[in-house]
Amino acid sequence: MRVPDYPAADAQEWSAVDGYFADMLAPSDADLNAALAANADAGLPVQDVTATQGKMLALFIKMAKASRVLEIGTLGGYSTIWMARALPADGRIVTIEAKEQHAKIAHANIARAGLADRVDIRVGAALDVLPSLEGPFDLIFIDADKPNNPYYLQWALRLAKPGTVIVLDNVVRGGAVIDAASEDATIRGVRECLRMMAEEPRLSSTAIQTVGEKGWDGFALAIVEAK
Ligand code: DHB
Ligand code: MG
Secondary structure: OOOOOOOOOOHHHHHHHHHHHHHHHOOOOHHHHHHHHHHHHOOOOOOOOOHHHHHHHHHHHHHOOOOEEEEEOOOOOHHHHHHHHHOOOOOEEEEEEOOHHHHHHHHHHHHHOOOHHHEEEEEOOHHHHHHHOOOOOOEEEEOOOHHHHHHHHHHHHHOOOOOOEEEEEOOOHHHHHHOOOOOOHHHHHHHHHHHHHHHOOOEEEEEEEEEEOOEEEEEEEEEEOOO
């Protein structure tokens, strides 16, 4: 069993159910397994989306008929592979990774999966890279350093168009999100980003809690409304 981010009494059952769903609906394969193995070998933090979450991102891409995707936070490219596979033949993902070592591993994982021509990895701090990008993107997945979430949401809005789907990972953090007095920069970043989502007239948003292999966390989902 993967070590959950947020330990809980029921974590083993959550993980078992996740395994059952993943085996049935989001089965792994040689390239996904190889990516996770390469990430582990290189000592990358185990913060990838789960298989069922990867499949969910793939389904969001299909539902939104997205062909231009932006990912903020590549890590080893596991989520990138799930999303790239869901794209139409002419679809592309731009994915931003701050750490050169992570980007190298991601590149190898993505190339092994035969997806190098669909994925453009940009190495650098996201706030340095984002101003160089040209939108609009159809789906934007924010999954990088949480304290900067409010800035990433601002950039997402700049790089969006009506109909763009925005997904923000890790908004529950074992329930810590409801601590209004938290001085943890991660929690403050998540809370400020959610507040911005709520107040932004261009966005219609929700947040969903999840339990599973990673413990208790969740994601926020938003769409940019027509003008
Ligand atoms: C952390 C970051 C993630 O993106 C994630 O999915 C889980 C945990 C973290 O920083 O702890
Ligand atoms: Mg995450």
